Amino acid sequence: MTPSSAPAAGPAGRPLHIGMAGAGLSCAVIARELAEQGHRCTLFEKRPHVAGNCHTERDEKSQVMVHIYGPHIFHTDDDEVWALVNRYMRFMPFVNRVKATARGQVFSLPINLHTINQFFGKTFSPAEAEAFITQEQADTSIADPQSFEEQALRFIGRELYETFFRGYTLKQWEVDPKRLPAAILKRLPVRFNYNDNYFFHKHQGMPENGYTEMVEKMLDHPNIEVKLGTPLAPDALAEFDHVFWSGPVDGFYGYDLGRLPYRTLDFQRSEAEGDVQGCAVMNYCDEAVPFTRITEHKHFSPWETHAASVCYTEFSRSCGEADIPYYPVHLTEGDDLLKAYQARAAAEPGVTFVGRLGTYRYMDMDVTIRAALDTARAFLAKH
Known part of the structure; x- marks a missing residue:
């Protein structure tokens, strides 16, 4: 047997x-x-x-593989997990290069050497940028950050925090960043080189035919x-x-x-011809902009070619009884x-x-x- x-x-x-x-x-x-x-x-x-919230399906008109409940990008350092998902679906290379619209400009995220030089109008070398951020921008008086805001101020300073994180966080969580735990921001690195890969894991990719087919095979x-x-x-x-x-x-x-508190997401779907925004994910960091980001789904499958495009404009709000819960809300x-x-x-x-x-x-x-x-x-x- x-x-x-x-x-x-x-x-x-x-x-x-x-x-x-x-x-x-x-x-x-x-x-x-x-x-x-x-x-x-x-x-x-x-x-x-x-497949739950990572459900994907092809749009009948454009044939774009759409992440129905918002984008899910696979990244891991766990070799066994990587081997497991590839057992059921071949994963194709994908690097998440996030852009951010803030104060009338488009920047690269996570904060890297390009972001720092562009934002401050400098031509820093890696060592110069690190010294500038750690010695002139960071609030070193915060020895043990307890909140999201303290974590940001301690490591990147007020200007970068208020430009890229404060407004976005208020929209995403509808909670003052002073009340959110510091661990949320620990997932967002700062790099003193020009590496604009949003993640740092050795395995990164997307399932060739979508997550739903992968789970069906499982x-x-x-x-x-x-x-x-x-x-x-x-x-x-x-x-x-x-x-x-x-x-x-x-x-x-x-x-x-x-009821335990959750955040849910609303998606305003739009369709267009051509390339709408030139990248998979564009964050909108200004608090005055009501949505958090726009995702263009054909860019999540760069090995495919599509003339048309499907975009999701993403709004975050408190989860009601009839809504799909996305993010648990933990407070300090x-x-x-x-x-x-x-x-x-x-x-x-x-x-x-x-x-x-x-x-x-x-x-x-x-x-x-x-x-x-x-x-x-x-x-x-x-x-």
Whole structure:
């Protein structure tokens, strides 16, 4: 018997029947790992497609591959995760070179030597730029930054912070940057060279035929059943030997303690001929501009050629009951409501909470996959 078909022992020596809420990356990875060890997995997905918020589909008119819920760019240093996604879909090279419109000019992000020289009207060398930022711009009186704003002031100074981050952050979170944790800004590097690659991971790319086809292949296994347009009701948990829940952790409990705060996104879609903005992502940093960025989706597939274009203008707002939650909101003053839900979830028998919504934390796709792999392997080790 091959490893992919050998059943793992469950109660009374039988394979387990696993229920899963959601068919995004977390549950897809876990389901495949468990299915290959002989367990039967049933995934319930309330939307009409798999892949969650990284769902992609081709626009019928332009044939552009559109990231329906906003752009998802894969980047990782995890060799195993990179090998896993390439098992189901070939990843093509893609470098995210973000531009930013601010104060009537277009700059390069993340802040790099070109940005610094352009903004300050200088011709600094790398060493000169680093000395200028660290010694003349940065607020070195802030020894231990606790907030987003303190983190920015400590490392890049007030001028760069107020130009590129303050207005954008206010639009994205609708919260004063003084109340946001410093960790949010730690993901945005400053470079004292002309490297304008937004990410620094060794593996970067896009799935050749989109994320949805990749996840569909991941779920293509005789031990996996997917029920689209069908949510998993909490009162149906008893039907399964174990449940992996990738929906909102507060939703599992019927929001009985209150709703955890999320940000959601609205997209104003537009179509045009030709090249609209010349890049995949253009941030709009001025607070007076109501949207945060415009994404031009054909640039996410640079190996393809399209005469027409599809753009999304992105607006961020507080998530309502009927909205799709995107980003969990963490504040510097603590999360008492979250702690209460997490305490209940940790003690929940027969249920494992996974993914961005189940654990209430923002995770890039590679981190999501790594967490799912680790969760699946820990579960198999116990069964």
